[in-house]
Amino acid sequence: MSAPSIPVIRQTAGRGAARAAARRRHHATGAGSDRRAGWITYVILVVVLLLSAYPLYFAFLLASSNAGAIAQTPIPSLLPHGEFFDNVRRVLASDIQFWKAFRNSVIVAVVTSASVVLFSTLAGFSFAKLRFRGRGPLLIFVIATMAVPTQLGIVPLFIVMSKLGWIGQLTAVIVPGTVTAFGVFWMTQYLEAALPYELIEAARVDGASMIQTFYHVALPAARPAASMLALFTFVGSWTTFFWPFIVLGSTNPTLPVAVQLLQSTYFKDMSLIMAGVTLSVVPLVIAFVFAGRQLVAGIMQGAVKG
Amino acid sequence: MATSTTNLDSPPVRKTDRDPRRVGLRQKLGRWDVKLSPYLYISPFFILFAVVGLFPLAYTAYVSMHQWHLIGGEGKFVGLDNFTFVLQQANFWRALRNTFSIFLLSSVPQIIIAILLAAVLDANLRARSFWRMGVLLPYVVAPVAVSLIFSKLFGDQSGMINALLNKIGLDSIRWHADVLSSHLAIATMVNFRWIGYNTLIFLAAMQAVPRDLYEAAILDGAARLRQFTSITVPMLRPTIIFVVVTSTIGGLQIFDEPRMYDQFGQGGSDRQWLTVTMYLYELGWGSQKSFGRAAAVAWILFLIIVAVGIINFSITRRISTDSAPKSGRKAKR
Numbered sequence: 001m002s003a004p005s006i007p008v009i010r011q012t013a014g015r016g017a018a019r020a021a022a023r024r025r026h027h028a029t030g031a032g033s034d035r036r037a038g039w040i041t042y043v044i045l046v047v048v049l050l051l052s053a054y055p056l057y058f059a060f061l062l063a064s065s066n067a068g069a070i071a072q073t074p075i076p077s078l079l080p081h082g083e084f085f086d087n088v089r090r091v092l093a094s095d096i097q098f099w100k101a102f103r104n105s106v107i108v109a110v111v112t113s114a115s116v117v118l119f120s121t122l123a124g125f126s127f128a129k130l131r132f133r134g135r136g137p138l139l140i141f142v143i144a145t146m147a148v149p150t151q152l153g154i155v156p157l158f159i160v161m162s163k164l165g166w167i168g169q170l171t172a173v174i175v176p177g178t179v180t181a182f183g184v185f186w187m188t189q190y191l192e193a194a195l196p197y198e199l200i201e202a203a204r205v206d207g208a209s210m211i212q213t214f215y216h217v218a219l220p221a222a223r224p225a226a227s228m229l230a231l232f233t234f235v236g237s238w239t240t241f242f243w244p245f246i247v248l249g250s251t252n253p254t255l256p257v258a259v260q261l262l263q264s265t266y267f268k269d270m271s272l273i274m275a276g277v278t279l280s281v282v283p284l285v286i287a288f289v290f291a292g293r294q295l296v297a298g299i300m301q302g303a304v305k306g
Numbered sequence: 307m308a309t310s311t312t313n314l315d316s317p318p319v320r321k322t323d324r325d326p327r328r329v330g331l332r333q334k335l336g337r338w339d340v341k342l343s344p345y346l347y348i349s350p351f352f353i354l355f356a357v358v359g360l361f362p363l364a365y366t367a368y369v370s371m372h373q374w375h376l377i378g379g380e381g382k383f384v385g386l387d388n389f390t391f392v393l394q395q396a397n398f399w400r401a402l403r404n405t406f407s408i409f410l411l412s413s414v415p416q417i418i419i420a421i422l423l424a425a426v427l428d429a430n431l432r433a434r435s436f437w438r439m440g441v442l443l444p445y446v447v448a449p450v451a452v453s454l455i456f457s458k459l460f461g462d463q464s465g466m467i468n469a470l471l472n473k474i475g476l477d478s479i480r481w482h483a484d485v486l487s488s489h490l491a492i493a494t495m496v497n498f499r500w501i502g503y504n505t506l507i508f509l510a511a512m513q514a515v516p517r518d519l520y521e522a523a524i525l526d527g528a529a530r531l532r533q534f535t536s537i538t539v540p541m542l543r544p545t546i547i548f549v550v551v552t553s554t555i556g557g558l559q560i561f562d563e564p565r566m567y568d569q570f571g572q573g574g575s576d577r578q579w580l581t582v583t584m585y586l587y588e589l590g591w592g593s594q595k596s597f598g599r600a601a602a603v604a605w606i607l608f609l610i611i612v613a614v615g616i617i618n619f620s621i622t623r624r625i626s627t628d629s630a631p632k633s634g635r636k637a638k639r
Contacts, residue, residue: 037429044426049440052502055455056447058466062458074461074469122347132344138352145355147551149611151559151583152604153362155369155590155597160362176358179351209336210343239448241562242583246591256450260566263454267569270458277451284446292439299442299503300510 056281062274063087070270087275094272095265096250098279101258108170108244108254109237112177113230119179121226124187125218129200130210139188145181154246161247172247173254177237183229186302190225191218228298231291238284255280363608369601376595388602392589398603400577401585402610404489408564408581409557411493412500417549420501421542424508425534438509441502452495453566457482460491482568488579495563504549511545512538547622554618558611559583582607 062070064080064087092098126132127139157176158167166172195218203213219226241256248254250261262276288295370388373381392398423441431437444452459466460481468478481491515538523533561583565571572588573580582603590600 037431041426041429041431045431045437045440048423049437052441052443052498055452055459055498056443058459059451059455071464074464074466076466119350123351126344126347130344130347132341135344138348142351145359147555147615148359148363149555149559149608150359150363152608152611153359153366154586155601155604156362156365157358158590159365159369159597176354179354181351181355184348184351210339214347235446239446239450241448241450246587256448256562259448259450259454263566264569264571273454274458277454281447281451285443288439288443288446292442293435295445296435296438296442296506299506302507 056285059274059277059281060084062271063278065271067269067271083271084275084278087271088279090272091262091276091279094262096258096261096276097253098258098276101253101255104170104248104252105238105255108173109234111174112237113233115174115178116180116183116233117226117230120183120187120229121191121219121222122214123179123184124189124191124222125195125214127184127188128191129195129197129218139185142181142184146185151242154243158246166247168248168252170248170252173244176243177233180233183233186229187222187225191222194225195221228294228301231295232298234287235284235295366601366604366608369597370605372598374597374601376590376597381598384598388596388598389606392599392602392606397577397580397585398582401573401580401582404485404564404573404577404579405558405560405581405583407486407489408492408496408560408579409554411489412496413550413553413557415493416497416501416504416553417546419497420504420549421508421539421546423501423505424512425538427505427509428512438506441505443502444499445503447499449495449499449562450566452499453492453563456491456495456498457567460494482574483578485576485578488567488574492560492563492567492579496557496560500553504553507549508542508545511542515541543622547618550618550622551615554614555611558607558614561587 058076061076061080064082064084065076066081066083066087069081070076123142127135127142161167161172164172166175199217199221200213203217208216239256241260244254245257245260248257250257253261259273259276259280262273266272371383371385373384375381427434427437427441461468462478462480462482465481467481471478479487481487519537519541520533523537528536560581564573564579564581565584565587567579568574571584573584586600586603586607588594589603590597
């Protein structure tokens with residue numbers, strides 16, 4: 001808990017952000033919750049925690065076991081067996097090209113996150129702080145597009161991708177996700193509160209062009225929201241299946257596609273499948289340990305504003 | 307409050323050296339810069355949305371009225387034949403039934419549990435961040451992985467859940483073979499992944515409820531439960547609408563979880579958990595390779611989602627105009 005003090009926030013991120021932070025802090029320190037949580041609350045929370053963590057541990061338990069043991073004991077013992085690394089080795093040696101899929105997932109997630117953050121911050125800066133004709137209706141349009149089930153356009157999208165010769169190429173997955181309505185809306189909301197007009201004016205008076213103003217003033221102010229947006233985009237990209245499954249296929253898979261392949265090829269070998277599942281899940285779980293707090297904060301801020 | 311906000315440590319912008327003879331040009335450029343930059347900065351979203359969002363949706367209508375083969379490409383115009391074909395298929399109706407069933411089984415309990423869990427987390431807790439992260443953990447697990455894990459947990463013969471049921475003296479449930487049970491299992495996967503996420507959304511909304519409302523209620527002698535039903539839930543209405551809308555759009559397009567529920571990906575031996583999006587995939591990329599028919603399914607599903615959205619909207623609007631809670635604070639965005 002090393003959050004900056006409210007005055008520091010005011011100086012670095014502007015008055016709006018300071019006010020928002022003060023409001024949050026006020027709630028966070030439990031205004032109104034004069035009631036201290038009783039032990040029943042903690043019992044409920046422990047149960048919930050077990051329910052959300054056990055399925056992952058279950059996957060690891062099976063991944064450290066073997067087909068014979070799994071068939072005999074539907075309820076696995078609480079402690080893992082010793083065959084996890086053997087099973088991992090078998091996943092790596094299998095036909096699913098695990099490392100290729102891993103590399104693909106990293107590339108797609110990193111490139112998508114970076115471009116979503118860049119383009120969303122640019123658009124958010126424009127919507128939040130620049131005056132131009134049609135600004136209001138255009139912003140409403142952006143928000144409205146969030147309710148459009150674009151996944152249903154996959155047939156023509158696939159046709160377009162095959163015309164471009166992108167079937168089986170990572171570009172077919174990366175390009176459609178380079179900027180999202182959610183990202184634009186998110187950055188607009190944040191910059192509206194966090195970026196004072198005075199800073200923009202000061203930069204303009206000093207002769208900075210628009211893009212210089214963006215780079216030197218808006219981008220630094222947007223950093224907290226931008227890192228949250230990057231996290232969400234990364235998680236979304238890492239876990240998405242439908243479109244990569246259709247457009248990439250088994251020759252050049254991302255991780256979820258490769259794991260799917262593992263199941264359809266080796267469906268009798270549960271310990272192998274679960275080793276693959278564990279391998280695909282572990283990177284994000286590790287990231288979650290470090291950045292989970294930020295994800296939580298991001299969801300909660302988005303909810304209050306959105 | 308009036309503290310200056312302009313104390314930058316290092317001046318971030320270098321001053322441009324003015325060349326007297328080119329001031330005119332520079333000013334003109336500057337004006338264009340001011341005028342065009344805003345549009346330039348928002349253009350990536352609009353271009354991308356037009357190309358990968360709007361155009362494909364519209365073009366879906368065109369494809370749906372043609373014979374169109376995955377590899378062979380565009381064929382002859384067939385009018386509404388693809389639609390009549392699809393609407394005559396038992397599998398389409400089965401898929402529609404399954405989709406709505408799974409959707410209801412996932413979204414309704416999901417919202418109720420999330421609100422209750424948010425109320426639990428709203429208390430004055432020790433290690434607050436820890437518990438919040440705990441409920442969010444499943445969100446970072448890919449649906450594909452969730453589905454593989456749960457399809458094993460829900461195994462008909464050697465699944466852990468049936469073994470536990472047997473232990474307490476209950477009969478095994480045919481989680482894959484039976485229609486409703488399989489829907490319940492798939493809905494559980496969706497709930498597993500999304501309850502925590504929605505809990506945090508509701509928690510944030512709960513913390514934004516003005517505390518003086520509760521104080522007034524306490525003075526009026528309202529018990530904890532009464533406070534929850536008469537203040538907390540009504541004040542959450544805008545958030546509930548938001549969650550309902552997003553879960554509708556996602557829920558009716560469900561694919562990953564049912565696809566991975568067994569190794570064949572056909573929605574079960576009797577298609578008992580085939581969903582509309584799975585059916586779309588099967589028509590377009592399965593044995594038929596008919597993009598025309600797949601596009602017809604996409605359009606039908608699109609219309610269904612729009613219709614459900616309108617119904618959602620009118621119901622929730624009626625509720626909120628009938629009994630909007632009066633308070634000093636704007637409850638809406």
